[in-house]
Amino acid sequence: MFASKRLGKELTKIHQTLPPGISLVSASDFKEWQMDIKVLDANPLYLDQTYRLRFRFSNNYPIEAPEVTFITLSSPSRTVPTHPHIYSNGIICLDLLGTQGWSPVQNVESVCMSIQSMLTGNTKNERPPGNEEFVARNTQRPRDIRFVYEDATV
Amino acid sequence: MSHKAVALKEEGNKYFQDGDYKEAESLYSQAIQKDSTNPKIFTNRAMARLKLQSWDACVDDCIKAIELDHGSMKGYYYLAQAQLALNHPNEAFSSALTAYERCIETFDNSATAVSNLVLQAKKQKWEARERERIRGRSELLRELEDGLMKRKKEDLQRLKFKTLDFSEEAEEKADIELECRKKIEELRNIFAVADPKNMQRREVPDYLIDNISFTVMHDPVVTKTGNSYDRATVMEHLKRSHTDPLTREPLHMQDLRPNLALRQACEQFLTENGWAVDW
Numbered sequence: 001m002f003a004s005k006r007l008g009k010e011l012t013k014i015h016q017t018l019p020p021g022i023s024l025v026s027a028s029d030f031k032e033w034q035m036d037i038k039v040l041d042a043n044p045l046y047l048d049q050t051y052r053l054r055f056r057f058s059n060n061y062p063i064e065a066p067e068v069t070f071i072t073l074s075s076p077s078r079t080v081p082t083h084p085h086i087y088s089n090g091i092i093c094l095d096l097l098g099t100q101g102w103s104p105v106q107n108v109e110s111v112c113m114s115i116q117s118m119l120t121g122n123t124k125n126e127r128p129p130g131n132e133e134f135v136a137r138n139t140q141r142p143r144d145i146r147f148v149y150e151d152a153t154v
Numbered sequence: 155m156s157h158k159a160v161a162l163k164e165e166g167n168k169y170f171q172d173g174d175y176k177e178a179e180s181l182y183s184q185a186i187q188k189d190s191t192n193p194k195i196f197t198n199r200a201m202a203r204l205k206l207q208s209w210d211a212c213v214d215d216c217i218k219a220i221e222l223d224h225g226s227m228k229g230y231y232y233l234a235q236a237q238l239a240l241n242h243p244n245e246a247f248s249s250a251l252t253a254y255e256r257c258i259e260t261f262d263n264s265a266t267a268v269s270n271l272v273l274q275a276k277k278q279k280w281e282a283r284e285r286e287r288i289r290g291r292s293e294l295l296r297e298l299e300d301g302l303m304k305r306k307k308e309d310l311q312r313l314k315f316k317t318l319d320f321s322e323e324a325e326e327k328a329d330i331e332l333e334c335r336k337k338i339e340e341l342r343n344i345f346a347v348a349d350p351k352n353m354q355r356r357e358v359p360d361y362l363i364d365n366i367s368f369t370v371m372h373d374p375v376v377t378k379t380g381n382s383y384d385r386a387t388v389m390e391h392l393k394r395s396h397t398d399p400l401t402r403e404p405l406h407m408q409d410l411r412p413n414l415a416l417r418q419a420c421e422q423f424l425t426e427n428g429w430a431v432d433w
Contacts (some may be wrong), residue, residue, distance in 0.1 A: 001264065001266060001390070002367040002368075002369070002387070005367070005368065006366075006367055006368045009368040010368070062366060063366075063390050063391055063394060064394075099394075099395075100395075103391075103397070103402060104364045104366040104387075104391050104399055105355075105366065105397045105399045105400055106367075108207065122311065
């Protein structure tokens with residue numbers, strides 16, 4: 001519909017300026033982009049680490065939410081941050097990425113900022129409950145998973 | 155008779171879906187011979203003719219369909235496309251606007267596409283005016299340049315009546331040539347600077363931009379938060395989720411109010427800056 005036009009404009013703006021700790025890695029088309037994020041304060045859990053986010057867009061973006069996950073790479077080294085709402089396979093449990101919580105006024109930059117602040121505020125060095133089982137069994141796409149958002153403070 | 159027409163139309167639709175527009179058009183024509191009172195057959199043939207780029211024939215079909223059914227959104231929609239292709243921006247603009255109104259009345263799925271067509275027609279109107287403007291400007295420039303050249307010729311003619319030796323004459327000739335060249339250069343510079351299009355940065359103010367599609371709004375509506383969106387795009391969002399895009403509070407189609415002042419501001423901006431449609 002208007003996905004490519006809108007993403008084109010987001011990209012223009014991203015090339016001009018991005019908030020500290022967020023950088024664009026690749027955006028060769030309007031299907032998939034990769035972004036790097038860093039936690040800026042001295043949170044010991046994520047100190048000196050950079051994490052890679054993969055955005056996948058459908059043709060209905062921004063009416064539909066993008067699919068956003070952390071990905072693992074060996075070079076440069078990128079791991080999935082430890083967080084009670086992030087599964088070890090990179091799937092993020094964040095209401096704004098779900099069908100219910102998404103709004104078309106969100107954008108790539110605002111999503112990155114939300115994830116960044118979700119890491120900044122975290123003090124628990126743990127995975128979500130049932131992580132191993134979820135990672136072993138889940139075959140659904142992230143946006144189709146019905147997470148229960150139990151704790152709005154993390 | 156009419157059931158035969160419907161069967162022929164259905165068959166035409168199949169060819170259309172397969173991309174055989176020529177065959178589809180011919181089946182629609184046969185359907186029209188059986189029943190010339192069904193506006194849907196005319197709009198289907200109009201669509202096939204759009205694909206075949208038979209613009210004039212498409213216009214005829216659309217007009218016929220609109221005669222038979224004044225509410226025919228598709229009639230106006232295809233008509234606007236054909237008129238745009240024929241480079242009739244004013245007609246295309248008014249057809250697209252009518253199609254848009256029909257879309258909004260019926261919450262038609264094509265609202266965003268039709269809204270975009272309205273903007274395209276607006277852009278074409280602006281381009282036509284721009285061409286006129288540039289032509290007018292360069293004519294004035296050419297006239298002034300011609301005047302300077304004429305003056306130079308006269309000056310050179312006058313040299314012949316003076317009693318000068320060879321090197322003096324050459325020197326004066328060079329001076330006259332140089333002065334004329336300088337003046338023409340300066341004149342061109344003044345025209346370039348005076349053209350606001352060379353000075354202005356091509357930027358669209360944020361308040362004219364729909365926060366969902368990131369394009370200039372054509373029919374802005376305001377929610378109770380005070381934020382405005384383009385009606386067609388916020389409708390797309392509301393089909394999926396009855397929430398305010400910003401606050402996620404409940405929001406329904408009937409809660410939207412037109413933002414008339416902003417609409418005028420958008421219209422005026424596009425009248426002066428047609429390029430912004432593709433921005």
